[in-house]
Amino acid sequence: GESVGLHLPTLSVQEGDNSIINCAYSNSASDYFIWYKQESGKGPQFIIDIRSNMDKRQGQRVTVLLNKTVKHLSLQIAATQPGDSAVYFCAEKGNDYKLSFGAGTTVTVRA
Amino acid sequence: SAVISQKPSRDICQRGTSLTIQCQVDSQVTMMFWYRQQPGQSLTLIATANQGSEATYESGFVIDKFPISRPNLTFSTLTVSNMSPEDSSIYLCSVEEVDTQYFGPGTRLTVL
Numbered sequence: 775g776e777s778v779g780l781h782l783p784t785l786s787v788q789e790g791d792n793s794i795i796n797c798a799y800s801n802s803a804s805d806y807f808i809w810y811k812q813e814s815g816k817g818p819q820f821i822i823d824i825r826s827n828m829d830k831r832q833g834q835r836v837t838v839l840l841n842k843t844v845k846h847l848s849l850q851i852a853a854t855q856p857g858d859s860a861v862y863f864c865a866e867k868g869n870d871y872k873l874s875f876g877a878g879t880t881v882t883v884r885a
Numbered sequence: 886s887a888v889i890s891q892k893p894s895r896d897i898c899q900r901g902t903s904l905t906i907q908c909q910v911d912s913q914v915t916m917m918f919w920y921r922q923q924p925g926q927s928l929t930l931i932a933t934a935n936q937g938s939e940a941t942y943e944s945g946f947v948i949d950k951f952p953i954s955r956p957n958l959t960f961s962t963l964t965v966s967n968m969s970p971e972d973s974s975i976y977l978c979s980v981e982e983v984d985t986q987y988f989g990p991g992t993r994l995t996v997l
Contacts, residue, residue, distance in 0.1 A: 806984055817977050817988035818928070820886065863927060865986075871916060873986055875927045 784880045793851040795879045797864035800845060804866040808873070809838060809849045813860045821849070821862075851881075859883045887912050887980050889989035897995045898968055905964045906992045908978035913958035916981035919951070922991070923974045931976075934961040968996045 787793045799807075805826040810818035822833045824840050824847075831838050837850040847864050861880050865873040888911040898904050908917065917934040932940040932953055940953035955961045965972050973996045979986040 808985060810988075815993075817889075817991045820985060820987060823985060867984065871933075871981065872930060875929075877927050 782879055783877065784882070786882045786884060787854050788884050789854060789856060791854055793849075793854045793858065793881060795849045795851075795862050795864075795881065797847040797849075797876050798845060799847060799864075799866050799876075801866060801868050801874075802842075802845065804868045806867040807838070807840060807847050808865045808867075809836075809847075810863045810865065811858075811860045812863065812878075818863060854881075854883050856883050856885065886985075886987045887914060887982060889978060889980060889987060891976075891978060891989040891992050893992060894990065895993040895995075897997060900969050900996055902968055903964055903966045904968065904994060905962050906976050906978075908961045908963070908989055910959045910980050914980040914982065915958070917955060917961045918979045918981070918986065919953060919961070919963045920977040920979065920988075921974045922977060928977065931963070934963075934978075965994065968994075970996045972996050 808823045809821040811821050812818045822836050822838050824831045824838045829840050835852045839848045851858055859882055861878045863878045864876045867873055890909045892907045919931040920928045921931055922928050930943050931946045931951055932942040934940050934953050934955040936955045936958055950966055952964045975991045975993050977988050977991045979988045
């Protein structure tokens with residue numbers, strides 16, 4: 775079936791290092807992708823998005839990479855801070871208006 | 886982006902009872918959605934709340950269990966009916982703006 779998933783459920787990273795969170799998707803018709811951050815006790819927060827006509831997009835300390843050939847999406851966080859500790863979800867949108875979410879990666883930042 | 890609020894933020898309920906969750910947006914939006922997030926899990930779409938018509942439910946979710954209202958373009962409610970402990974989850978509303986969905990803070994429901 776069509777699904778979006780993350781390669782690793784947890785990621786532990788040293789404060790100041792760069793983080794890379796991966797996501798694989800199976801729907802080749804998906805044309806829009808979003809990364810969300812969910813802190814404990816809060817709703818998912820939009821981080822960055824990318825459309826299928828791009829392969830890279832940068833935000834503040836974050837970069838999203840899209841490889842359509844292998845249907846892979848990644849989120850890179852530069853100089854990871856304690857406030858980056860959260861669960862990160864990728865989501866994809868295909869031919870309809872619905873979002874499909876991956877399983878989530880829990881990022882823990884070590885001081 | 887739109888500012889979304891939900892009431893209540895959390896509740897503890899007895900099995901067999903019902904709870905209505907409210908979602909308020911600070912601007913008019915066409916698309917509103919309700920999601921369930923079970924403990925430690927990802928988000929699952931329950932239904933799309935359509936203004937002026939019945940909600941569109943996803944597979945596994947039915948109107949009798951999760952009735953939804955959408956009286957105008959800034960407000961929606963989700964009712965969790967005849968609750969059981971398996972309904973203990975976070976319930977989230979979201980709105981769509983230019984393809985992107987933005988989420989409310991969630992309602993944390995515990996059913997005893």
